[in-house]
Amino acid sequence: MKVIGVDIGGTKVRMGVLDQDMKIYLDQKVPTTFPLYDLLEKEILKILEKHPDVEAIGIGTHGFVDSKEGKIVYATDLLPGWTGTEVKKHLEQATNKRVEIDNDANVAALAEAKIGAAKEYDRTLCLTLGTGLGGGVIMDDFLLSGGPNGGAAELGHMTLYPNGVECGCGRKGCFEQYVSGTALHRRIKEAGLSYKPEELFTANDPKAKQVIREFTYDLAIIISSLQATFDMEVVVIGGGVSEAADYWLDDLNEQLKPLLLNDLDIKIAQFGNEAGMYGAAHLVL
Incomplete structure (x- = not known):
């Protein structure tokens, strides 16, 4: 076919x-x-x-x-x-x-679940860390999507910090304002640093390391909260920020471990464009 x-x-x-x-x-x-x-x-x-x-x-x-x-x-x-x-x-x-x-x-989540990083799993959650934060959920071969407003699985617009940073959706404190590429730009600026996001992860600078620590902590909180909702077996992380995962994945796993209800695998997306x-x-x- x-x-x-x-x-x-x-x-x-x-x-x-x-x-x-x-x-x-x-x-x-x-x-x-x-x-x-x-x-x-x-x-x-x-x-x-x-x-x-x-x-x-x-x-x-x-x-x-x-x-x-x-x-x-x-x-x-x-x-x-x-x-x-x-x-x-x-x-x-x-x-x-x-x-x-x-x-x-x-x-994109469907591709990873069917033929990519999550093909060995039945319950998959994908997070795309790009300009914003995209999400995709596949539960027992069923793609969670649609709805009358097209808003199912819009994970980037769940609230992490009430009354936090204003989001493009008009609300405040959304996930994507803390763990996206745009969020990293803001965090770097607020820390008084001049790095580009891709430079941040390799910088031998205490302030840079603190920015990374705060970023991975927020991502850990988000993943643990989503586990309580979906009880997924694996989280696949894609998008531009994932290209530097070699530098922050260990930190994420360290901060995630005490927050999880059950063991959970973290994978980096196999497919890009x-x-x-x-x-x-x-x-x-």
């Missing part, structure tokens, strides 16, 4: 034709232009002309997604005009193929 996996980002859209063994028959990137739906339909129809044996289309995208209806509930200005788009309805009419769409963090395309394909495989 061949399917199309689509990963929609703010600057580019990646599209691949893959089969159930993740063999890639086509892998292409096009710049993200607007109206976004028009671009999506045009490019997919071109792919279907060359690959008529494709049976379904999976899509991962930024934003809140009603996965049942296949509709974009809300997307930020990163994707102008995307909010409200009934992607599934329109694209199924245009292609006569089955279409499924979900949030990009969810599809490929996760979106692979996970989108798995939505329909």
Whole structure:
């Protein structure tokens, strides 16, 4: 069975034709232009002309997604005009193929659970530490997603510190304001340091080490709280911050150990930029 996996980002859209063994028959990137739906339909129809044996289309995208209806509930200005788009309805009419769409963090989690770092586990939680904090939850082969507001598993917007740092969502103290790349920039600045985040982890500086300690403590609190909610077997950590995990993972495990209800494995994501395309394909495989 061949399917199309689509990963929609703010600057580019990646599209691949893959089969159930993740063999890639086509892998292409096009710049993200607007109206976004028009671009999506045009490019997919071109792919279907060359690959008529494709049976379904999976899509991962930024934003809140009603996965049942296949509709974009809300997307930020990163994707102008995307909010409200009934992607599934329109694209199924245009292609006569089955279409499924979900949030990009969810599809990345699906890739890690199916073929990546968590493929040996049944209950997986993925945290993507990038500009914000994305989350994905797979429980016994079921992807927790959607909801009428597209807000299921939006882990980055759970509250860590009431009345804490203001978040882009309008509330205060959200997880992503403490354990994302953006959060690291703020922590560094507040500590009076001039490092870039990638320099912080290798700096032989007591203040830098304290910033790392506070960051890993907050991440440990978050993981332990999520364990009480989901009782997952493994946490997979991805995103740009995970690229420096060799420098902070031991510190995280040390601070996490006394906080856990039960033993829990911590893994670093196997896939980087490929996760979106692979996970989108798995939505329909």
